[in-house]
Amino acid sequence: MVMSTTDDLAGLLLRRRQSVDVAEGTGRTVAADRLPAEIPLRESKALALAPLLDDAGTRPLVARYADTATDVLRLLAVRSGGDPDLLEPPRLRGLTRPVRRELLVLLDRLDFARLAEDMARHPRAWKRVGEILHPFEGAHRHARVALAFAVLRGTRLDDTRLGGILLAEAGRHACVRLVGDRLRVVTWQSRVEDALGRWDTTAAARLLGERPGELLRRLDLLLARSGSATLPEPVAEALARALPHTASGPLLGAYGQLMIRTAPGRRRVFFPRGRVTKAYAVDDHRPPLPSRVAGRAGELIAAEAVRRLTERDGERYDVAVLDASLADLPVPFAERASAASLVAVPRGSSLPMPADGETVRLFLHWLQPRSTRVDLDLSVALYDDLWRFIGLCDYTHLEYAGGAARHSGDLTSAPAPHGATEYLDLDLPRLAATGVRFVVPAVLSYNDVAFDELPDAFAGFMAVRGDKRARYDPRTIRQRFDLAGDARLRVPMVVDLRTRRAWWADVTLATSEGNHDVWRYRRQLGHIGHDLLDAFQPGGRATLWDLACWTAAARTDGDVFVRGRGHVLWGYRRADDEPRADFALRVRDAWEPDALRAEPELTGRRALLALLHGELPEAATAASGTVYRLYPGPVDAAPLERVTAGDLAAWLEPASSRTAAG
Structure with missing residues (x-):
C-alpha cells in the first residue's frame, strides 16, 4: 500500500x-x-x-x-x-x-x-x-565515489593527480569506458536494452533475473520478444529464481498485465508518479501474447502468491466468506496522490449507482482563504455511445433536458466561516432517455486558484429519494473526497448509464492559464473518460477478488464460502491432496461448488471475511479472525481485526523485504 x-x-x-x-x-x-x-x-x-x-x-x-x-x-x-x-x-x-x-x-x-x-x-x-x-577533495580515500561523480558531471580527465586517481579507479570496474577525455558507464539497464534490441531473450532473461523486480516489470516485453508459442525455458528459469524475491507491487502489476495481453486493441493508460494523479493514454500497438505463454506465466505468479500467503506468520482460519463482487475492485495502485475520501475506493473500481427512484446528487463545498476570492464550479459533461459531446450542465446551463440534470446555481466566492456549497442533481433514467450514455462530473477552479491553496474543499455524491429539496442527510452520502494538490480540474468518476455503474477515476487534468469551465475542456474530458473506461474494464489488473481467493486458499483449513453467485452461498473445501494454488483457481473462476448453503456457520470459529458491504450478521458469533470490507456495516462491531486493501496486498511481501529491493 x-x-x-x-x-x-x-x-x-x-x-x-x-x-x-x-x-x-x-x-x-x-x-x-x-x-x-x-x-x-x-x-x-x-x-x-x-x-x-x-x-x-x-x-x-x-x-x-x-x-x-x-x-x-x-x-x-x-x-x-x-x-x-x-x-x-x-x-x-x-x-x-x-x-x-x-x-x-x-x-x-x-x-x-x-x-x-x-x-x-x-x-x-x-x-x-x-x-x-x-567528493574530489578526498578522492584518494573515496575513489569510487569520486569516479561516480566524475561520470555524472562529465568531468574531463587530465594529467593532474585527480585524473590519475580517476583513471586508476576506472580500471577496476569493467563497466567504465573512456570516451575521448571523459568517462562513461555501460549500465546494467543499457545492457538489458541492448539484449532486447537484438531480440536475444536468453541474454535479457539472464540479466533481468539479477533484479527480480525489473524482471517482472519487463516480463511483457520479454515474452513478446521471445516469439514463442509456449513459455520460453530461459524465461521460466529466470522467473523461478526471481519470484520468491519480488516485491508485491511488481508481482501484482505483472499478473494484471498478463490477464489482458492475449487480446489486441486496447489503449494504454499511464499514471505518472506525482503528488496529484494525472493520466495519459497512447494506442497499444503491441501484438497479443499467445494465451499459453501469458497463462503459464500468470499461473507461476499466482502460485508464488499462494505460497507466500501459506508460509507467512499469523492467524489461520477455520472458515472464510468472500464477496464475488470484489472482482470489481482492483488492487490499489498510484495511491500516493489519491484524494482522502469517506470510502477508500481503489482507483478503477466499478460501483453501482443508486437505484431507480433515487436522484444522484453531486455536491461541492469549499472555503476560500481570507484574502483570496475563489470560485469553484461543479459541472458535468455529457456524451453519447460514441463519446461524442452532446451537452453539459454547469453554471452557464443550469438545466439539461428539462431537469434531467439540474444545477443549484453559481456561487463565485466562499468566505469564512460558512464557505459555499453547490449541488448538481442527475436523474439517470431521464438522462439515458435523451441519448446520454456517459456522464463525466468535474470540479473546476474557475479563477485558476489551486485546490491546495484552500483551507477546506471537498466534493462527493449522495442518493436523494422523494423531495429533492429535502434537508441534507449525511446518511445518504455514498462518497466524499477532498480536493487537494496543485490542480484546478478534478474528475472523480465516469458514469456509464447503460450499465448504471460508476468507475472511480480520481484524476486531475492539466489546465492552461485563464478561466476554467467544462465547455473549454469538453474534448479533454471526453478523451480521458473514454480512455479510463477502456483501461478500467474487468480483467486489466489484479483485483481484491484475486487477493481474497489466494488468501482464503492459503490460510483457511475449512470451508470457503462465496457470496454473490445467486441467492445461496457457494461452498468450497480443499481436498487433502489438492495444491492450494489449484484450490484458489477453483474458487476464483467459479467452478462447480462442493456445497450450497443458506448462511455460513461462524460461531466460535476463526473467520476470514472479505466483503464489499460490511453486512454479515453471523460475523458477531465468530471467535476471532480478520475482515476486509469496503463499506462499513455491522461487521465492524464483530470480534475481528479489520484490515485495508493495502494490508491484503502487503501480506504478499516476500519474507525479507530487503531481498526484494531489485
Missing part, C-alpha cells in the same frame, strides 16, 4: 519492536537496539534516519540502514526540510566535515555499478549533493 508521508512514518512506528523516541533536531542519542531490524519503506527510512545524521552518537546508525545511494539522497532531502519522494530536486543544507566524511565512506562501500545508476536517476539532485559533499 502506498501511503502518504505521515502514514508511512506511522506505519514504520507500528512495526518497531519497541517505541523509538527520536525528536528531529534535538540530537538525542538513540540506542541501536531500539530501531527495527529493517525499515522496508524507503521514504519512511529517510524520515527516521535524517534526524540522526547530525548527531555524532547516532550518525553510525545511518550506514546500517541506508544501503543505496537513493537512500542517502532521500535523507539529505528530509534533513534539508524537503520531501523524501524526490519529486522535486531538493535545496540542500550544507554539511559539516564529519558528516561529509561519514557519507563518503557510506557511498564508497556501495557497488559501483549500482551507485552510478542510482545517481543517474536523479542527476540534478546529485549534482547539488556534489556541491556540499566535495
Whole structure:
C-alpha cells in the first residue's frame, strides 16, 4: 500500500519492536537496539534516519540502514526540510566535515555499478549533493565515489593527480569506458536494452533475473520478444529464481498485465508518479501474447502468491466468506496522490449507482482563504455511445433536458466561516432517455486558484429519494473526497448509464492559464473518460477478488464460502491432496461448488471475511479472525481485526523485504 508521508512514518512506528523516541533536531542519542531490524519503506527510512545524521552518537546508525545511494539522497532531502519522494530536486543544507566524511565512506562501500545508476536517476539532485559533499577533495580515500561523480558531471580527465586517481579507479570496474577525455558507464539497464534490441531473450532473461523486480516489470516485453508459442525455458528459469524475491507491487502489476495481453486493441493508460494523479493514454500497438505463454506465466505468479500467503506468520482460519463482487475492485495502485475520501475506493473500481427512484446528487463545498476570492464550479459533461459531446450542465446551463440534470446555481466566492456549497442533481433514467450514455462530473477552479491553496474543499455524491429539496442527510452520502494538490480540474468518476455503474477515476487534468469551465475542456474530458473506461474494464489488473481467493486458499483449513453467485452461498473445501494454488483457481473462476448453503456457520470459529458491504450478521458469533470490507456495516462491531486493501496486498511481501529491493 502506498501511503502518504505521515502514514508511512506511522506505519514504520507500528512495526518497531519497541517505541523509538527520536525528536528531529534535538540530537538525542538513540540506542541501536531500539530501531527495527529493517525499515522496508524507503521514504519512511529517510524520515527516521535524517534526524540522526547530525548527531555524532547516532550518525553510525545511518550506514546500517541506508544501503543505496537513493537512500542517502532521500535523507539529505528530509534533513534539508524537503520531501523524501524526490519529486522535486531538493535545496540542500550544507554539511559539516564529519558528516561529509561519514557519507563518503557510506557511498564508497556501495557497488559501483549500482551507485552510478542510482545517481543517474536523479542527476540534478546529485549534482547539488556534489556541491556540499566535495567528493574530489578526498578522492584518494573515496575513489569510487569520486569516479561516480566524475561520470555524472562529465568531468574531463587530465594529467593532474585527480585524473590519475580517476583513471586508476576506472580500471577496476569493467563497466567504465573512456570516451575521448571523459568517462562513461555501460549500465546494467543499457545492457538489458541492448539484449532486447537484438531480440536475444536468453541474454535479457539472464540479466533481468539479477533484479527480480525489473524482471517482472519487463516480463511483457520479454515474452513478446521471445516469439514463442509456449513459455520460453530461459524465461521460466529466470522467473523461478526471481519470484520468491519480488516485491508485491511488481508481482501484482505483472499478473494484471498478463490477464489482458492475449487480446489486441486496447489503449494504454499511464499514471505518472506525482503528488496529484494525472493520466495519459497512447494506442497499444503491441501484438497479443499467445494465451499459453501469458497463462503459464500468470499461473507461476499466482502460485508464488499462494505460497507466500501459506508460509507467512499469523492467524489461520477455520472458515472464510468472500464477496464475488470484489472482482470489481482492483488492487490499489498510484495511491500516493489519491484524494482522502469517506470510502477508500481503489482507483478503477466499478460501483453501482443508486437505484431507480433515487436522484444522484453531486455536491461541492469549499472555503476560500481570507484574502483570496475563489470560485469553484461543479459541472458535468455529457456524451453519447460514441463519446461524442452532446451537452453539459454547469453554471452557464443550469438545466439539461428539462431537469434531467439540474444545477443549484453559481456561487463565485466562499468566505469564512460558512464557505459555499453547490449541488448538481442527475436523474439517470431521464438522462439515458435523451441519448446520454456517459456522464463525466468535474470540479473546476474557475479563477485558476489551486485546490491546495484552500483551507477546506471537498466534493462527493449522495442518493436523494422523494423531495429533492429535502434537508441534507449525511446518511445518504455514498462518497466524499477532498480536493487537494496543485490542480484546478478534478474528475472523480465516469458514469456509464447503460450499465448504471460508476468507475472511480480520481484524476486531475492539466489546465492552461485563464478561466476554467467544462465547455473549454469538453474534448479533454471526453478523451480521458473514454480512455479510463477502456483501461478500467474487468480483467486489466489484479483485483481484491484475486487477493481474497489466494488468501482464503492459503490460510483457511475449512470451508470457503462465496457470496454473490445467486441467492445461496457457494461452498468450497480443499481436498487433502489438492495444491492450494489449484484450490484458489477453483474458487476464483467459479467452478462447480462442493456445497450450497443458506448462511455460513461462524460461531466460535476463526473467520476470514472479505466483503464489499460490511453486512454479515453471523460475523458477531465468530471467535476471532480478520475482515476486509469496503463499506462499513455491522461487521465492524464483530470480534475481528479489520484490515485495508493495502494490508491484503502487503501480506504478499516476500519474507525479507530487503531481498526484494531489485
